[in-house]
Amino acid sequence: MPVRVCLAALAALLFLGPVRAQGVGAETPLRPVTGAAAITNARVVVAPGRVLERATVVIRDGRIVAVGPDVAVPFDADVVEGDSLTVYAGFVDAFSIAGVPKPADPEDYDGDRGAPPRALAGLTPERDVRDGFDATDARIGQLREVGFTAAHIAPRGGYFAGQGAVVLLREVGRMEAPEALVLTEPVSFVAQIATARGVYPATPMGVLSEMRETVENARRRQAGRAAYDRAAEGAARPRFDPVLDAVTALIDGDRQLVFVADGWLDGFRALRASEEMGLTPVLAGIPDAAPLVARLQADDLAVFAPLALPDTVKADSTALAAALPTTSPGGASFVSNRRVRSYADAEAEVTALTVQRRAAVARAEGSPAVLAAAEVPFAFGTFEVKPADVHGNLRRMIAAGLMPEAALAALTTTPAEMLGLGREVGTVEAGKLANLVLTTGPLFADSTEIRHVFVEGVRTDIDEDDGPAGADPDAVVQALGTWDFEVATPGGTQSGTFTLTGTPDALTGEITTDETTPLASATLEGNALTMTFSSPDIGLVTVTGIITGDTFSGTADVGALGSFPMTGTRQPE
Incomplete structure (x- = not known):
């Protein structure tokens, strides 16, 4: 029986219709019975630097209606006791891929490689990210669990990739269509120096040339249309052109150019290129923005800074004692005259490489502090960061010099203003959407945990996650391979296989009964395995458990339908 069929049968057995499940470690969002909620006697961070030490927040029909120390609690409100909680505005993700499918691998192309179809070349500026938005993507729930409540989602692939929009990171209600999560019309025009595979433009210079030519053609078309509008008699009627019409919206200022670059050179x-095209960009995705700060200051430009950081580097005492090198644009990032002539030089080479890696990590950790010190506006985007790493990375950035208030602003008020949503989100004020994060203490403290997240008034409770029973973060186990599994449900035992491939730090895989479903995520922490996959009928299913040798024991969590025992045995190689 296919996975989605057996789960649907289980739903019928429990007299429940299809219910979408939440992300890892969370319960299904609590749908307000009355449309009213109140968070009482909490510490409320209205905005960075503005704090009410003891206040009540009242929500009705998805919006904040009152905030203050003497606010009355409505009789019909669902009350959250906030005595030990701090309320923050929900985070706004400045650049996200949540719900955005990966581009399909291009099919073999046997045509003219110098003039390929524009989609193959990467020219799709008319593409609207909302058209392909997948509201069941597991990443949406995972980002919500770490505090994100709204996200600027961007199309993926291509040098003029398309147009981005802002969505709410909540679940779709039973009587809603996925479009209910869309908060804005397209607000951005996403560009990147993305070369095409095997066809033109296959080099960065080719991509930049195509960008400039496309924008120039759009300006000419714009001028021609204006002339036609003034005097149509005897003039050729302008024809519809999806590419140039989309670029015209950028030229007219109806879209913000978001230029993605993965390093200072592309930055x-x-x-x-933006200057040559007469456009003002927001620079997005650069891990180390320090080499660009002077230019960003001079041109009064803003940045979408990535929340991903490189892993910390283990180093011996010699490497730790060595001074970290400094670089400037065009400068050498390694010791160019170092040569390993014999085994005697190997230790020095390892030390030098370790120091270079430590320097790269330090520059990435310190990049937001550099932007803040230079007063360059920046907002945090998740890009492709692992959601579980977000808060740890924020703490690393703060340890590298970023002030906590600046970090909070980059998660809330700044992205809201940069995306034109300052009247809707970013602060805890009456009239704004009820997008809130409730924590057990100061947001960036090591011991602080998120307890509740509200998105447009819909509450998600985040359970304390101590891992499954028997979890040992220091254990070393092998997860790869194909596993036979059984799930004990009220409707009988369901069986199948799941296969894990990749590496322990980057697991991928699939789960199979009569049909095969790809895993949305798979993580191994010590001996604790967590997997998620989506069912078309009920949304996200979460599997957690412990690996002991070639056996697995845990649960399959089907959200509101409950959790069911699951066991597995690895097949011999």
């Missing part, structure tokens, strides 16, 4: 290229 300089992006700034130069």
Whole structure:
């Protein structure tokens, strides 16, 4: 029986219709019975630097209606006792791929490689990210669990990739369509120096040339249309052109150019190309923005900074004692005259490489502090960061010099303003959407945990996650392979296989009964395995358990339908 069929049968057995499940470690959002809620006697961080030490927040029909120390609690409100909680505005993700499918691998192309179809070349500016938005993507729930309540989602792939929009990171209600999560019309025009595979433009210079030519053609078309509107008699009627019409919206200022660059060199290229095209970009995704700060200051530009950081580097006492090198654009990032002539030089080479890696990590950790010190506006985007790493990375950035208030602003008020949503989100004020994060203490403290998240008034309770019974974060186990599994449900035992591939730090895989479903995520922490996959009928299913040798024991969590015992045995190789 296919996974989705057996789960649907289980739903019928329990007299429940299809219910979408939440992300890892969370329960299904509590749908307000009355449309009213109140968080009482909590510490409320209205905005960075503005704090009410003891206040009540009242929500009705998805919006905040009152905030203050003497606010009355409505008789019909669902009350959250906030005595030990701190309320923050829900985070706004400045650049996200949540719900955005990966581009399909291009099919073999046997045509003219110098003039390929524009989608193959990467020219799709008319593409609207909302059209392909997948509201069941597991990443949405995972980001919500770490505090994100709204996200600017961006199309993926191509040098003029398309147009981004802002969505709410909550579940779709039973009587709603996925479109209910869309908060805005397209607000951005996403560009990146993305070369095409095997066809033109296959080099960065080719991509930049195509960008400039496309924008220039759009300006000419714009001028031609204006002339036609003034005097149509005897003039050729302008024809519909999806590419140039989309670029015209950018030229007219109806879209913000978001130029994605993965390093300082592409960053300089992006700034130069934008200047030549007469456009003002927001620079997005650069891990180390320090080399670009002077240019960003001079041109009064803003940045979408990535929340991903490189892993910390283990180093011996010699490497730790060595001074970290400093670089400037165009400068050497390694010791160019170092040569390993014999085994005697190997230790020094290892030390030098370790120091270079430590320097790269330090620059990435310190990049937001550099932007803040230079007063360059920046907002945090998740890009492709693992949601579980977000808060740890924020703490690393703060340890590298970023002030906590600046970090909070980059998660709330700044992205809201940059995306034109300052009247809707970003602060805890009456009239705004009820997008809130409730924590057990100061947001960036090591011991602080998120307890509740509200998105448009819909509450998600985040359970304390101590891992499954028997979890040992220091254990070393092997998860790869194909496993036979059984799930004990009220409707009988369901069986199948799941296969895990990749590496322990980057697991991928699939789960199979009569049909095969790809895993949305798979993580191994010590001996604790967590997997998620989506069912078309009930949304996200979460599997957690312990690996002991070639056996697995845990649960399959089907959200509101409950959790069911699951066991597995690895097949011999």
